[in-house]
Amino acid sequence: xxxxxxxxxxxxxxxxxxxxxxxxxxxxxxxxxxxxxxxxxxxxxxxxxxxxxxxxxxxxxxxxxxxxxxxxxxxxxxxxxxxxxxxxxxxxxxxxxxxxxxxxxxxxxxxxxxxxxxxxxxxxxxxxxxxxxxxxxxxxxxxxxxxxxxxxxxxxxxxxxxxxxxxxxxxxxxxxxxxxxxxxxxxxxxxxxxxxxxxxxxxxxxxxxxxxxxxxxxxxxxxxxxxxxxxxxxxxxxxxxxxxxxxxxxxxxxxxxxxxxxxxxxxxxxxxxxxxxxxxxxxxxxxxxxx
Amino acid sequence: xxxxxxxxxxxxxxxxxxxxxxxxxxxxxxxxxxxxxxxxxxxxxxxxxxxxxxxxxxxxxxxxxxxxxxxxxxxxxxxxxxxxxxxxxxxxxxxxxxxxxxxxxxxxxxxxxxxxxxxxxxxxxxxxxxxxxxxxxxxxxxxxxxxxxxxxxxxxxxxxxxxxxxxxxxxxxxxxxxxxxxxxxxxxxxxxxxxxxxxxxxxxxxxxxxxxxxxxxxxxxxxxxxxxxxxxxxxxxxx
Numbered sequence: 001x002x003x004x005x006x007x008x009x010x011x012x013x014x015x016x017x018x019x020x021x022x023x024x025x026x027x028x029x030x031x032x033x034x035x036x037x038x039x040x041x042x043x044x045x046x047x048x049x050x051x052x053x054x055x056x057x058x059x060x061x062x063x064x065x066x067x068x069x070x071x072x073x074x075x076x077x078x079x080x081x082x083x084x085x086x087x088x089x090x091x092x093x094x095x096x097x098x099x100x101x102x103x104x105x106x107x108x109x110x111x112x113x114x115x116x117x118x119x120x121x122x123x124x125x126x127x128x129x130x131x132x133x134x135x136x137x138x139x140x141x142x143x144x145x146x147x148x149x150x151x152x153x154x155x156x157x158x159x160x161x162x163x164x165x166x167x168x169x170x171x172x173x174x175x176x177x178x179x180x181x182x183x184x185x186x187x188x189x190x191x192x193x194x195x196x197x198x199x200x201x202x203x204x205x206x207x208x209x210x211x212x213x214x215x216x217x218x219x220x221x222x223x224x225x226x227x228x229x230x231x232x233x234x235x236x237x238x239x240x241x242x243x244x245x246x247x248x249x250x251x252x253x254x255x256x257x258x259x260x261x262x263x264x265x266x267x268x269x270x271x272x273x274x275x276x277x278x279x280x281x282x283x284x285x286x287x288x289x290x291x
Numbered sequence: 292x293x294x295x296x297x298x299x300x301x302x303x304x305x306x307x308x309x310x311x312x313x314x315x316x317x318x319x320x321x322x323x324x325x326x327x328x329x330x331x332x333x334x335x336x337x338x339x340x341x342x343x344x345x346x347x348x349x350x351x352x353x354x355x356x357x358x359x360x361x362x363x364x365x366x367x368x369x370x371x372x373x374x375x376x377x378x379x380x381x382x383x384x385x386x387x388x389x390x391x392x393x394x395x396x397x398x399x400x401x402x403x404x405x406x407x408x409x410x411x412x413x414x415x416x417x418x419x420x421x422x423x424x425x426x427x428x429x430x431x432x433x434x435x436x437x438x439x440x441x442x443x444x445x446x447x448x449x450x451x452x453x454x455x456x457x458x459x460x461x462x463x464x465x466x467x468x469x470x471x472x473x474x475x476x477x478x479x480x481x482x483x484x485x486x487x488x489x490x491x492x493x494x495x496x497x498x499x500x501x502x503x504x505x506x507x508x509x510x511x512x513x514x515x516x517x518x519x520x521x522x523x524x525x526x527x528x529x530x
Binding site: 038153154156157159160162163164166167169170171172173213214217218219220222223 | 369380387394
């Protein structure tokens with residue numbers, strides 16, 4: 001038993017580093033993901049993660065940090081969405097869709113210009129949690145602290161905005177400012193996480209644990225806690241699956257998180273049906289007695 | 292003390308450059324009730340959002356409690372129309388009601404004993420105390436509306452802007468809203484309420500009939516004359 005569940009982490013430093021990196025990603029994604037799910041921002045989260053691609057590709061060409069390139073990509077993406085939706089009176093969905101495909105196509109164009117990119121492209125899209133280094137870890141710790149601080153300080157306006165923007169504004173909070181702050185928080189989460197889970201899979205860590213939290217939580221703080229725990233469990237289990245079956249680590253983590261959501265959804269559905277049947281039973285008895 | 296809690300002169304309201312209603316003149320005293328009646332898209336919600344400071348006036352002058360709309364979030368409470376997104380939120384009814392105190396607490400201030408007392412009073416006043424611990428998403432639409440009304444009461448505001456507060460409520464719920472409005476007015480609160488129901492206007496000081504313009508304004512017996520109702524809705528009240 002120990003050989004299956006613990007030894008891989010005791011014997012291999014890269015597994016310990018990968019676990020630490022994945023847990024940091026899980027915690028950061030749990031905070032940002034809670035508001036992504038509550039505000040219905042999964043599409044912008046997806047678009048943001050793809051928007052990083054050209055930034056990272058250009059950074060690789062010029063030999064600078066991929067994280068810097070990713071950050072610039074995220075800023076261009078968010079600025080573009082704001083500009084297109086406000087200047088041209090398009091819905092934000094259309095603006096996000098336009099920027100999403102535009103940035104993705106630009107990223108693919110840049111990376112396809114050289115065969116040297118083929119391996120890098122895989123790492124960018126799907127992450128490589130087993131090759132995370134100490135610099136990546138420092139970035140992730142920093143991102144977790146910033147995202148945690150924003151999540152704590154802005155919890156009241158974020159909560160009001162999750163119910164109704166008008167409610168937040170009439171309570172004295174500047175909705176535009178806090179919406180931009182929320183977008184920056186999501187951007188920072190995506191930038192800090194892409195090294196570990198990749199730009200394609202980061203959305204899974206943003207959405208799956210938080211969506212599972214919605215199923216069971218009665219309070220937003222519990223939802224965040226459940227999302228954090230599920231993210232950490234998925235990180236541990238995903239890395240073990242990847243180790244024993246020689247599968248891609250990031251994909252295993254994300255798939256495990258999605259599987260937990262599926263089990264949670266089925267469980268709540270069964271529970272709901274059982275409660276409904278339980279509620280109907282007394283009525284059936286009453287009818288039987290009447291006859 | 293302010294003689295007029297809300298004052299509008301030749302006010303035009305709308306979205307961006309698109310005017311929805313123009314030439315609005317309105318003056319309210321503390322403790323008064325203004326009822327806005329009209330069909331969907333007539334401008335009721337747009338006027339409430341303008342008074343709440345969520346939409347900028349297109350032209351004309353408007354003041355709420357002597358200042359620009361939106362400048363006194365602690366003194367002006369707004370109840371949005373059908374906050375549907377809240378149905379999926381993992382929040383208990385009491386958490387939703389407690390959100391009404393956020394305008395007073397800002398970002399950092401901690402909830403005090405007095406905040407908790409205000410919360411409890413609002414829950415009791417609206418009857419929401421019965422389901423305070425239940426998740427909002429498990430409540431009926433009427434119970435959700437009571438929850439949102441309790442949230443408005445926790446603001447302890449001087450002006451209440453209510454967008455269809457009786458929507459989804461049964462007869463008891465409607466009576467509850469009428470009683471709440473009456474008790475708020477008794478403590479000097481000005482209430483502006485949008486509604487589709489003509490009977491909501493019975494106790495109003497001022498009724499404004501809207502149809503993308505001000506069809507009529509005045510006391511209920513003046514503003515709801517048959518010719519105005521016919522102009523606005525195409526029918527009149529049964530006598």
